[in-house]
Amino acid sequence: MSIKYYPWQEEVWSRLVGMHGRLPHALLVHGRPGIGKMHLAQVLAQSLLCESRSKEGLACGTCAACGWFAAGNHPDFRLVQPEALAPADEDASAGEPEEEGKKKASKQIKIEQIRALSDFLNLGSHRNGNRVVLIHPAESMNPGSANALLKSLEEPSAGVIFVLVSHQPRRLLATVRSRCHALALALPQRELSLRWLQGQGSKVTAAALAFAGDAPLEEASSQTEDAETRRRLFDLLAQPTTSALSLADFCQRLPPVAVADWMLKWTYDLVAVASGGKVRYNIDMEQQLAQLVRSLPTFNLFRFQSELASMKAVAEHPLNPRLFFDDLFFAYKSIG
Numbered sequence: 001m002s003i004k005y006y007p008w009q010e011e012v013w014s015r016l017v018g019m020h021g022r023l024p025h026a027l028l029v030h031g032r033p034g035i036g037k038m039h040l041a042q043v044l045a046q047s048l049l050c051e052s053r054s055k056e057g058l059a060c061g062t063c064a065a066c067g068w069f070a071a072g073n074h075p076d077f078r079l080v081q082p083e084a085l086a087p088a089d090e091d092a093s094a095g096e097p098e099e100e101g102k103k104k105a106s107k108q109i110k111i112e113q114i115r116a117l118s119d120f121l122n123l124g125s126h127r128n129g130n131r132v133v134l135i136h137p138a139e140s141m142n143p144g145s146a147n148a149l150l151k152s153l154e155e156p157s158a159g160v161i162f163v164l165v166s167h168q169p170r171r172l173l174a175t176v177r178s179r180c181h182a183l184a185l186a187l188p189q190r191e192l193s194l195r196w197l198q199g200q201g202s203k204v205t206a207a208a209l210a211f212a213g214d215a216p217l218e219e220a221s222s223q224t225e226d227a228e229t230r231r232r233l234f235d236l237l238a239q240p241t242t243s244a245l246s247l248a249d250f251c252q253r254l255p256p257v258a259v260a261d262w263m264l265k266w267t268y269d270l271v272a273v274a275s276g277g278k279v280r281y282n283i284d285m286e287q288q289l290a291q292l293v294r295s296l297p298t299f300n301l302f303r304f305q306s307e308l309a310s311m312k313a314v315a316e317h318p319l320n321p322r323l324f325f326d327d328l329f330f331a332y333k334s335i336g
Contacts, residue, residue, distance in 0.1 A: 004058060005043050006036045007196055008188030008216075016044060016183075017057035023048075024181035025156040028138070030169040031185035034215025038136055040185070041163045048130045048161060049074055065127060075126040078117060080135045082107050109135065111144035114152075121157045131160045138164035139171035146173045153179040187214045207284035211265065229254065230262050237266060237332070238288040240295055244333040248325035256324050260308070260315035263328065267305050274298050296336045304335050 005013045016023075027044075029037050043058070046069045050059035059066050068074040083105035117133060125131050135141070141149065153162065153176065164180060166172060190209055193216035197204045204219055208227060212219035233250060236242045251259050265281040272280060273293045279286045293301075311328055318324040 003039070003043050003046060003061075005040050006188075006216075008192050009036060009040050009185070012040065012183065012185060013043075013057070020057055023161055025160065026153050026162040026164065026180040028164045028166060028169060028172075028177060028180035028182045029185065030166040030182065032187065032213065032215060033167050034212065034218030035185055035187060036217055037165050037167075037185055041134055041136065041165045045069070045077060045132045045134050045163060048132050049076055049127075051127070051129070065129075076129065076131040078120055078133045080109055080113050080117070080133065081137075082109055082140050085136075107140060109141040109145050111142070111148050114141070114145045114148040117152070121152055121160055125159055129159070131157075132163065133160065134163045134165070136165040137168075138166040138176075139168045141172075143173075146176055150175055150179070188216060190214050193219075207282075210283045211281045213281065226258070233259075233262065234266060234282065234285060234288075238285065238292055240292065240336070244326070244329035247329040247332070248322065251325045251329075252322055256315040256318045256321050257312075259325070259328070260312045263332070264308055264312060267301075267308055270296065270301055271305055274301055300335045304331055307331055 029041050031037055046059040046066060047053055047057055049065045049069055051063045051065045052060040054060060059069070061070075065074060069077060084107045086105070120131065120133075135149070149162075150173065152160075156162075162180070164172075164176075169177060169182070190206060193209055193214060194204065194206060197209070197216055197220060200220070202220060208222070209216065209219050211227075211230075212222060233247075236247055236250060269279045269282050269285075269289050270293055272278060273286075273289050274296070275298075279289055282289060308328075308331075311324075311331075314324060
């Protein structure tokens with residue numbers, strides 16, 4: 001089956017098509033999560049391996065190479081990703097319990113995974129065409145695996161194209177970045193994203209998309225009940241009379257990571273308004289934010305924003321969620 005890029009990636013795709021035949025040996029596709037970087041990389045990989053591309057440079061979806069790619073067994077393609085992102089095996093998907101003491105799947109790309117590419121890189125193409133290595137997310141390589149990859153990037157094999165996909169390219173080794181052609185993917189225009197989402201049957205609003213940072217794929221995966229809960233929390237946050245304990249009570253059954261993310265966006269908007277800027281995430285609560293800011297000392301607001309960044313790390317593994325929420329909301333109420 002052929003796959004096509006998202007509508008907001010048309011300009012980027014045109015640039016890639018213009019490079020066909022002279023693509024750099026390594027591409028670094030980067031940008032914020034939720035905008036389709038991995039999808040674009042897969043579209044590119046399939047098109048590079050396709051034996052009957054269209055005039056637009058897209059894979060035909062019908063040749064033998066496209067069939068193998070769709071089935072995940074093209075001999076000239078390798079996907080390198082953390083074990084945690086690999087599809088579950090049949091036993092796991094059937095609900096089989098994990099073996100006691102079994103290690104959790106790694107969230108890192110290990111050096112063994114990079115070294116395992118050696119034969120693939122040194123042998124010729126099975127189909128007398130390109131060979132493609134897709135690494136996602138590239139920043140999940142540990143120092144050992146990144147250095148192992150560096151050797152292949154410094155002395156690339158003929159016909160091999162590396163495509164690295166990254167949410168946080170600054171976390172990559174500078175030497176790895178320097179050997180890749182960077183391809184930055186920008187956020188799509190809100191109107192374009194709304195049209196696409198609504199065309200997929202979504203009832204998304206501009207406000208919901210804005211809260212997702214205008215990342216259409218992030219919004220598409222969000223849960224309606226989460227949005228309703230978040231809105232009730234923000235209504236409470238906007239009322240100066242709401243106590244810290246009331247806020248903690250409201251959140252006690254919610255995931256700390258989700259609440260920390262919501263608070264980061266709420267606080268970002270407060271700081272933006274206090275600084276004379278525009279609301280970014282909560283565009284439907286602009287008036288409430290402006291009114292609340294009038295009662296908050298700006299210095300205290302900036303200090304809480306800094307504290308919140310540290311709390312976000314604790315939220316990943318809180319020893320006691322209730323204590324986490326107590327600390328979070330006592331700190332918030334101490335702003336004013």
